[in-house]
Each structure stands twice: as C-alpha cells, then as structure tokens.
Amino acid sequence: MDFGYTEKVSALQEKLLTFMDDHVLPANAEWVRITGQGEYPMALIDDLKGKARAQGLWNLFLPGLKADEPGVQLANLEYAPLAEIMGRLSWASEIFNCNAPDTGNMELLHLFGTPEQKAAWLTPLLEGQVRSCFGMTEPDVASSDATNISTSIRRDGDHYLINGRKWFTTGAIHPNCKLCIVMGVTDSDPEANAHSRHSMVLVPMDTPGFSIVRNVPIMNHHAPEGHCEVIFRNVRVPVSNLLGTEGKGFALAQARLGPGRVHHCMRTIGQCELALEMMCERALGRVAFGKHLSDFANVQDWIAQSRVEIDQARLLVLRAAWLMDQKGNAAARVDVSAIKLVAAQLQTKVVDRAIQVFGAMGLTPDTPLPDLWTWGRAMRFFDGPDEVHLRTIARQELSVVRKNLGRTALYYNLPTR
Amino acid sequence: MDFGYTEKVSALQEKLLTFMDDHVLPANAEWVRITGQGEYPMALIDDLKGKARAQGLWNLFLPGLKADEPGVQLANLEYAPLAEIMGRLSWASEIFNCNAPDTGNMELLHLFGTPEQKAAWLTPLLEGQVRSCFGMTEPDVASSDATNISTSIRRDGDHYLINGRKWFTTGAIHPNCKLCIVMGVTDSDPEANAHSRHSMVLVPMDTPGFSIVRNVPIMNHHAPEGHCEVIFRNVRVPVSNLLGTEGKGFALAQARLGPGRVHHCMRTIGQCELALEMMCERALGRVAFGKHLSDFANVQDWIAQSRVEIDQARLLVLRAAWLMDQKGNAAARVDVSAIKLVAAQLQTKVVDRAIQVFGAMGLTPDTPLPDLWTWGRAMRFFDGPDEVHLRTIARQELSVVRKNLGRTALYYNLPTR
Amino acid sequence: MDFGYTEKVSALQEKLLTFMDDHVLPANAEWVRITGQGEYPMALIDDLKGKARAQGLWNLFLPGLKADEPGVQLANLEYAPLAEIMGRLSWASEIFNCNAPDTGNMELLHLFGTPEQKAAWLTPLLEGQVRSCFGMTEPDVASSDATNISTSIRRDGDHYLINGRKWFTTGAIHPNCKLCIVMGVTDSDPEANAHSRHSMVLVPMDTPGFSIVRNVPIMNHHAPEGHCEVIFRNVRVPVSNLLGTEGKGFALAQARLGPGRVHHCMRTIGQCELALEMMCERALGRVAFGKHLSDFANVQDWIAQSRVEIDQARLLVLRAAWLMDQKGNAAARVDVSAIKLVAAQLQTKVVDRAIQVFGAMGLTPDTPLPDLWTWGRAMRFFDGPDEVHLRTIARQELSVVRKNLGRTALYYNLPTR
C-alpha cells in the first residue's frame, strides 16, 4: 500500500499545471466573452490544442492503445490526478483531447470498432479533428432503469431504421461534432431478456432524419457545446454501422462507463478543490460583525468538512481507478457506482458551502460557482441517478452477507431462554 | 388557541384559487412564451390586473390603511394564506398588486412618507400604475452585516448627493418601474453608532446619474423584471426626498422587513406545496425496476419528510404573522428571523427532492423546478443570510437564559464531592 | 386562528410550574439516590401524589369523563402544554396520575370497558391506587408491522388461554403494577383479514403463567419501573376479561394511541426545552480558546436550530391535539404519525447538540442528558418506528394527489413538439 504519486505522475501534474497557468487560464476571460455571445470559440480552442499536443499533453486518458497511436499511454490511476487538474475549468479538457463524451466514444470504438469504423471515426477523434456525441437518455421514460430505453433500431434489409428521441446528448451542437453513437432497441431476438435487447449504432450527424431540437439548459445553464434534445426520424444507416454485436448494447455501455465515470469524478474533485480554495480566499477577505469570516467557527467547520470530504472522495476514486487497472473494468463495477454517488453529492455539498461564504455574489455568473453547482446537481443524474448507484452498492453488500449468514452470531449477548 | 382559518379567510382563499384557475394559470404558457423572448408581457399583466381588481382581489397585503384607500383590509394572519396561493406561480402576485418589493415600499411610504411623498408615490403604487425598487445590497462589502453598507448620501445644500453601487435591486427593469428607494450612509452625526448612520432616500429613476448596469442572473436565471446592478453617480435629489428621519435607515428597514418576510415565506410555502404535489404526481406516473417510483420506500420518505417540514414551517410563519398582528412588528423580530431561516432552507430541501424524483427532466426549464430551486437558494441570502438569522435567534435565546441562570440546577444528578 | 393559550390553560401552567418548583424538583436528588440503589421510592411518590391531588392537579389527561370522576376535565389541546411541563422530569407525570402507559390504559377502559371492568380496574387507576402495563411489542417478529404480532389468545370454553412473549412492557416492575392489557391473535374468524385477527385481554398480573423475565435496559439505561420482557405461558383468564370485541384489537390500539402519542410528544418538547436551556447555560459558562462557548458561531447555530425546530414541533403537536378535539382521534391519524416522527427525531437532534456543548460531562449520569438521549432514541421505535410513520404520511399524501392528478399541468413550461 502506498499513497504517494509516482514520479511519472508528479512530473505530468507539474507539466499540466504549468500549461494551465501559462496558456489556458489566461484565455478564460476571452472564452467567457465569446461563449457569452452564443458562439463557440473554435480559434481559441484550436490554438490551445495545437500547443498542448506539441507538448505531448494529448489523449492522456486512453489506456492500452498501440504505441503508434497519438498520445501518452497512461493507466487510469495515472490519468486520474491529471483529470482533476483539467476539471477545475469547465472547458479545459478539450484542449488535451480528453473531453467527454468523446473519451468514452473513443474507448468504445477502440474496444469494439471494426477496422473501417476505426479508420472513419476513431482516427479523426484521436487526432482531435472531429467530435462526437452519445444518445442514451430519453425524455419519455425513467432512464434510471436503462431497460426502459425505447428508441427503435429496426433492421430493414442492409440498413437499420432508427426512430426515437434522446436528450442530454452532450456536445451535439459543437461545431466539429460529426458522429452520434445511439443506443436503442434492436429486438432481433424476441426471447431476449431485458438486458439483451439493446444495441449501439454509429450515426453520422448529417444523415437525413437526424435533427437537433434544442440545447436543453441545465438549471438554466446553456452549455456552449450543448446538452441537446435530438430526434431520429426514419434515420437510415447501413448495418455495418452497428457497433459490436446486436443485443450487446448494455455490455458496451458498461465498458464505456467505467473509465468515463472515473474521469467525471476526478474532474469533480478538481472543481471541489477550486470551490474550497475560493471559499477560503473569500472568508479571509470579508469582514462582518468585526471579524473576518474565516474567524467564525461555522465557516471554519464548513472549510474543514469540505477538506475531509474531498480527501476521502479522492481516495475512493483513486482506489477505483487502481482496481480497474488491476482487475479490469468489470471487477470495479460496484466501486465505480460508489465513486459516482460520492462525487456528485460531494460537489453539491462543497459548492453550496462556498456559495454561502460568498454571499449573494456566489449566485452570480461573476463567479464559476453557479455553474459548478449546476453541474454537480446534474451529475446526480448523469451516468445514473444516485438511487441506482445506492441500489447497486446495497445489493452487492447484501449478496456478500447472504453468503456468510450467521457470521456475527458470537458478537451478540443473548440471554438464555 | 385555534388552528382553523376563519370563514373570511376561507372565502378569500376560495375566491383567489378560483381566480388563479380561471384566469392566471391559463395565461402561463403565454407568459412563458413572451418572457422567453426577452420581453415583459405588460398587456397580459394589465388585463389580469384589471380583472383581479374588479373582483376586489387587490392590495390584499397592506394592514391598517384608511378605509378610503383601494383594496381589502387584512391582518397579516389573514393575508398569509393568500400569499401562499399567489406564491405558487412566480409572476402571480403582481396581478393582485401584492408583489415584492413594491409591497414593502408601499408599507414604508404608508408608515413614514410625508403627504407629498404619499401623493407622488404611494397613491400610484396602490393603484398599480407604477412600480418601484429598493437599493440595499452592495457588491463590494459583506451585506450580511448591514452596517457595512457604504453608499454615500451626502447633504449638499437642499439636496442629497448619492454615490454608490447596489445589486440585487429587484424590479428595476420592469417597464413601469419609476422609483428607487435607496439606503446609504448619511453620517450627519459623526458620533452616531453604527446603526444610526444610515438613511433612506426616494430616487426617481429618471434622475441623472442613476443607471442600470445589468440584470444579474441568479444561478443563471434571468428574472424578467430584473435583479439589477445599479449605479448612483452624483445622483442629486431634493432633501424632501428623505424618507423618515436621517440616521433612522435601519429602523425603517426593520419596519419594512417584518411583513415582507412573512409574505416571502408564505410564497415559499406555496412553492414547496407545488413541488411536493409535482413530486407525488411524477412518482405515481413513472416506473423503474418494475415498480412505480411512489412504491419505493426512499421516495416515500422524501414525500413524507416534505409534508411534515412544510406543515411545520407554515405553522411557524402563521404564528409569526399572528404575533405581528397582536404585538407589532418589533415584538416579532426574532420570530421573523426564524421563519426566514426556516422557509429558505425548506425550499431548497423540498425542491431538491422533487428534482430527484423527476430525474433529468427536473433540471430542465420544461418544469418550474429549476427556478423554484434557484429562488430557494437565493432566498438564503435575500433579507439576510441564514447565518445572520441564526445569530439573531441564538443571541435572543442566550439572553433569556442568562437572565435565569441556574434554573436547571435541580435537574442534575451531581455526586457529592 | 389563534396561537395564544387560553386563560384557563395559562393558569394551569402557572400552577403546575409552581408545584414542580415547590415540591417535585426539590425531591429529585432523593429520587435519584433511591432509584440508584435499585429501589422504587414509593413513599416519596405517594407523598407528592397526595399533595398534587389536593391541589386538583390530577388526571389532567383524560377528556370526556363524567363529572363525578376524579380530576380535571381538559381537552387534548389544553392538556398538551401541561404534559410539556411534566415531561421535563422523567418521573414527574406519575405525581399527577398522568403517566404512560396508565393514561392510555385508562382511556381504553373508559372507552371500551364493561361496567365490571371499570369497577375493577378503571376506578383504582383513576384513584392512583394501582398501576398497569401494556403488552404489545414482541421480540421475535418485526413489530413495525403490527400484524406480525403473534401472541396466541385461544378460546378454551369460558376462558382464554394466552401464550406468548412480549418486551418493552413499560411499568411491569412498578411495585403497584397489577394489570397487564395484552394484545394477541384470537383468530376466531379464520377468514378475517390481517387487521381483524387481534384482540385485547385484561390479565391480572398475579395470574399463574404470567412472569417477568427481566427489566430490559434501553441503551444501558434501567428504568426504575421497567421496560420488561414478560412471558405468558398458558395464562388462563375468563372471557369476561376481553376488552371490547374480538378481532378489534387494532381498532382499540388506534383509539389508544392518539392521545397517548400527543402526550409522549409534548413530554418530548419539554425535554428538548430543558436540553436547550442546559446547553445555553453551559455555553455561557465555559471558556475555550479565550472565548465563551456561547460566542462561537457553531454553538450559536446549534442553539438557534434547536429553538426553531422545537417551536415548529410544538406547533405541529398542538395542531394535532386541536384536530383530535375538533374531529376525533380517527381524523387525526396521519397527523399523529407526523408528530410522533417529528418529536422523536427532534429529541435525538437537540439532546445530541446539548451533549456536544457539555463535553464529556454530557456523557455522564451527572446530567440528565444521557437519559434524555436514550429516551429520544428509543422513541424512534415506541409507538411504531419512524419508517412506519413516514410510510403512513406518504401514502396519505399520494392518495390525495392521486385523486387530483394533472392539477399541476399548467405550471409546466413544456415546449411544443
């Protein structure tokens, strides 16, 4: 057991922090200005992407690629502390080609894509030339139970015919977004159980019948790249666009979600660290009733609770990343549920405290706090609502205990009857 | 002791509910459409105001007016359950001329205005011809401690010269807004203690030097009437625009806040009832893992907790209203702090649960939930942050116990030493 | 609506407080000393009972008795504030013949007893000559679902034959305890539904086969009067000992629980007030890091939160009492669940804070805090665990909404599709 970062990781952290300080943060005001006008700052982004790639800070997220593919080869445990650094700024991950949902989509294509699919989509994604989105959540059913997903993917000769409605399809209005991976019901095997009826299909976004309805604001926040509501109306793609095997959609989804959730969670840790640091700065700088806010015991309690909660959450995430590296994504399924649950609730808690220390300013877009809070609240749904993760963890715990029933018997002090 | 509404109140509740159902709610979609385009739906509002006034549903909030002034004469305890009904819809109060901050401003003018001030401002406000705003919170200091307020109101001959910056000035961009009541430091008496240095002055909004910087979004929500940042730059008004006495700004603020906070709190209760009702409807209608959400014990717990928390909060608010009616606003000062604290925290709790039951839809503007949550979070600052109210309540409690020290002595079981 | 106590109630409060100060509290040290030796201080109790009865402070709890029965006739709403006063001291209620479980048992006998049963048991109970206990909870099943109760009450000619095991039978080792009312399965009608299979029977405690196994400590606290585990082994009583009708045990239990729960809850309010007062006294008297504890913002927060939570809980309890007086116990069923839930959780919260302010002394029997906490934790089970009450409240809420489905429709802002 060892709780220190390796030298390799420490060096990458240092390099990434320096890049953020030297190049990304100084561009933030401009990014805010342009997106505030409803535009996507492609020139700014492309410039920074070029610089990052030149420094080798590129595709840091993807373990197990062939050596001749672009980017650094890192384990999940090595990537996690870097995701934390990028996470502090909402738009930084794209600079390093490490942004969701493309990272997950690249992993899917890497693991399950045919050579043709890889050539068409994985390579340009790895090069950062295009972006992609992922159509999962649906407005009309409780997606907490993913078997409710009902978009129809019907075989019609050499094609699939896709009909359905998705929302919270992140990235769909990004100017470079060209591909949507969609999850739906194929139902070729009418006897299949509820977890073997779904498949994933690659849909180029210029396919007729695919349309973006709107960029759905999340708690009134309009993401520049969009969390979109999209419609598939008689969308027709060749059967060669099937990703993996028919009926294996859930298996693919699971494969996709493990590392993606670790990334999400580590970005959250970074955001919570930022919120805590801002909270401390504000508390040190404001005076009420003759004292600095930092001298009030309740403010101190919030700071200390945030510190211990963040530290614990980070450790849990890192252990999950380590477990994935050691035993594979499947073995870490429950651990990944745990970190998703913990991280999302952490963000709402810590940012809420920061807002309270800021006073009314914390409600305003002058600070990143509303967006951090917004995102934290939304995270309690993304990749499954809290309740699904709680259920997963509890069922695992109960199943372990069920196999050892009676093990606590000698701890009781029962009177003789 | 009697927990039933009087017949008079029950009849008014019935009448108001009917009016809401018949006239206001059917107009909501249109209101949403127009404000969504960045416009203020004056025609729609004016039409409904006419209908409401014709039915006598007008100025329900203002106790103690002379009989010849327009509107119904109600005690705080009578008005509270009506505010609850109006509160369910963000824009409904204006229809009945019962909206903040005008209600508080009308009370101020009613209590402290000169005959000329009343003629110029109170009458048109009571008639619903103009609207007004209130400049209190400042961006540059911790307004939690109101003695930090630093806008300068300097006597200059027969005029006051006002310089400063305010934000969260609600209503300032409403098309009919004509008056801003501003709080600042007059400092005519350099020996005065920190609570006797501030005054309130009436500033017509067309006075040169007064300008609106922006409508500050609250958690990314842009209120149609605005929570504005405004600047006073060498704003010059005659000394006759002083409201009440120089140096009595805090006393006026206290007088203003009592009933206003009761209104706020009762509107919150209404919003929480709406959120609870929506939560139940959603839980009854959605299925996950083979069961309706309403059959899951954790969802049931949220519903039940919301019910008992709302009921308790309502009783506390009604008791504070009753106390104000019985003993005056000053006697209820700590009780008003208590309801403000309780109501704001209630709203974030109940609405958060509703959002969780809704799933991702609860994050979207398709439901009122984001705005309800936004407003609840902001309420934890409006009229003073939670921490100020907690402090007020604690100090009162401690001062009572201090006077009776030792009263618990006989409850101890101390061993003899 | 009126939140003031009537003159009648205020006078009784004053009288009871004076009696507590003059007679009961001065005897507390002696009561602690005697019970600390494992004895029950009957002489001390009897002396105080005589004094209380002489002042008319007797049987304050029982509404609706005939005028010629001993004691004052009070409504639930009138009794509640008196129960609060008695509740501050664990053993005070007995002085006024207002202690559980006898109050509930007297109500049962009053409502459902035959003239013979009343003569044999109600009269001596009202006179305070004997005490009684109530056998409900069973160790071997989840009593949260009361239909699980399985003690057998089998008809055998003119007798019932009772077999089973109960625990948390309060008062069974009180020196004057002579009667146990036991709940069990009669099952005369094999077709009866789960809620019509149980009955209540009066069992004199000297009946052969009835035995007390032990006084079960609650969180290591041994109540002097006992929360006992008792056994019925072929206990034989005449059929005339049936209380009410066969198969109506649940209906009787419901009738019994309403006022009893109000009493419990008001006693809890009294205990929470005591804990809050002790917390304030301690905070005012202790110094750490150069300040009185009462000057630390976190301690102030605890005090203020306790105040607002107590006030809200009291109002909810009083409203439930009022509702029972106005509409009957049955109409207040859900309200009674709500107060039981709220009061039990309140006590653990407030006392926990008091303990924290006390420091390690709060863990010791030198203060009443451990027993207050113990009792609060146990209350979360007595009269049904929290989860049963949450379920009851949620189902009621859902059933109301189910009848009005769609009522929130116009509050949505759904986009046109």
Add this chain to the structure above:
Amino acid sequence: MDFGYTEKVSALQEKLLTFMDDHVLPANAEWVRITGQGEYPMALIDDLKGKARAQGLWNLFLPGLKADEPGVQLANLEYAPLAEIMGRLSWASEIFNCNAPDTGNMELLHLFGTPEQKAAWLTPLLEGQVRSCFGMTEPDVASSDATNISTSIRRDGDHYLINGRKWFTTGAIHPNCKLCIVMGVTDSDPEANAHSRHSMVLVPMDTPGFSIVRNVPIMNHHAPEGHCEVIFRNVRVPVSNLLGTEGKGFALAQARLGPGRVHHCMRTIGQCELALEMMCERALGRVAFGKHLSDFANVQDWIAQSRVEIDQARLLVLRAAWLMDQKGNAAARVDVSAIKLVAAQLQTKVVDRAIQVFGAMGLTPDTPLPDLWTWGRAMRFFDGPDEVHLRTIARQELSVVRKNLGRTALYYNLPTR
C-alpha cells in the same frame, strides 16, 4: 500509489482472524457473563494472552522497538488493518497487548522514558504483566482547550506534589493497573506561554493521596476496566518520575496521540464493519408489510451509504498511517485530526442505522449495538471534541490559502467596470 495490502499484512490479517474465530469469539459469552456480574475475567484474559503471545500476536502496535524486545515490528500502515480486526470486539485488543491507553503509554515511555523508568514500567507493560492509565481530562474546565488543564504539579524539594481531579481515566480499575501518567501544570517558568506550562509525571497507583472516586458510566455503560474519576490529593513522587522535560507536556501529548488515534480510528472502522454486517443480516431476515427489510429502498440506501462512508474513512485512516510512517507523527498532525473527526462521526452514523434496522432489539444489551453507539458518541470527545479537530483542519487549510492568495482570480468571470 498502490491500494493493496502487502503479503506480510495479508498473512497477519489471516492469522489474526483465525485466532479471533478460534479463541476469542468463542469466549465472548463467558466474558459477558463474568463482567455482567461486575467482575473482571482475569483468568479468561490471561489464558488468551498466553495463546496469542505463543503465536507471536503480541505488541503488534509499536513501531521501531529494538529487535530484542518482545513482539512483532510493524509500521503504522501495517498495524492499522490488524487494529481493525481487534476492534470488532471491545475487549479483544488486550489479548494481544494492544489496548489503549497502554499502547500510548508504552510509546511515551519508549520515546521519553529514562532507563530506570523503562525498566520499572515499560518492560512489564510490554510483557503484559501490568496495566497503566492516563490522567488528562478534567471535570472542572473545558478540556477541549487543553491549556485549561489545571491539575497542579508543584516542585517541593526532590519531589513533585500533585493535586487535582481527573476523569475519563480509562483502565484505572483494571485489576492489573499499577501506573498512572498524569498531565498537569508545573509552571516552573512563570513566563512560559500557555503551551509550555504542562508536564507529565509517572504516579504509581499505590502512592498515598491517589484515589479512585468512581467508575463514571458513559451513556449509562459501565466499562469493566473503568473510565474513572480519580483524585490526586497531595500525591508526592520523586522528581525522577518526571517524564521527559518539564514544560513539554503538550509536546509529549502530541507524540502520544498520533499512533493512538490511528488505532482508535481503525478499531472504529472494524466496529462499523460489524454494525454494517449485522444490519445486512437483520435486513435479510426480517419481514414487514410482505417484504424483507432488505428489499426496502430506504434500508438499501442506509446499507449503501454505510459502505461508501466506511470505505472512505478507512482510506483516510490508512493514508494518515502511511504519512506517519513516511514523514513522522508531527507531519501528520492535521491528517490525524481529520481521521479522528471522521471516524467518530462515522461510528454514530453507521451504528444508528443498524439500530434502526434492528428495531427495538437494537436498543437492548442482547446486541453489541448500544455499546458500539455509546462508544462512538464518546469518541466525539475522546482525544479532543469534533470542534477542535474541525478548527485544526480549517486553520491549516486557511493558512495554505493565505500563502497563495489570488490563485483563483482567473477562474472568475467578472464584468468590466
């Protein structure tokens, strides 16, 4: 970074678990029986100690001893998972000579004792021949601020004269307890600051003037070895009994507390694991309203929350142990505060949930739950109350931010003014 236990640790875990199953747990009923009679089961304990030592499971806690001293040499990180196993049973640590407060006392003697002191006390302690206690907390002052400690240790020629009162002196009534290490004010240097006025002195418990007043129950729990109130009345010991240097009492206390707190926390983790396992077993075995408790979503939530909270707390404790091993106890001071805070609150939370799943049985001594809860509540004071640790953590956090003020500036989106 590596989250796996080493082979050495895994082997020790296995060995210790086997010993617990084979020898300790089978003796628990007898231990409960004997201590229930108010006696200390020395024969039982001694027999098990002999067996444990024969297997080399002895003095596992003490890092850095000379090779010729008895016991295994383990780092904190290696010992922690073993403390977790012992912690599941309140009395198990003594079997392995790993019990508080002797472990801390042995560390003190090991680090600061003179050769004579070591010969007299450390050797017999390491051999398990005697036990010792530690006099720190005082009843008359707020010990949360340790500078309040006021027991007087006055130089009188070649002796110290000690006067004062301590409580929560653990172990003082253990039959083998022979030594009390007492902390008090020496005040030889009247100019010394508040943290340089205290010293520690070794007091053989048969010294005249030392007496045990009582075994103070903690939340009504009487520990068999005692948490005692003790008096020093003109206790006279030679100056050679001074431990370390005069005025360095706080420095010694800090040295003592680091590893001791890690042990406490890991034992807590073990107790929480036990409570969680019992909760799951109970939930799987009980039926209410037609379902097993384990199928209710709220019970599942408690189980899952307990799991993620325990896992996070364990990681935090292990990291603190690792840090102590890497950088020394002083460097880990704030980390140790963090684990103490987290562990104590964890125990009350997890055990409270277990009690709730158990129903009323969870209140009884038939289960270990009341004692586990009791201990958890008390832990919120032992080694400093929560508030002191929160303060320590916050001040550290603030001091780091203070050195880097402005680092968050570029994350703001401030409008130009």
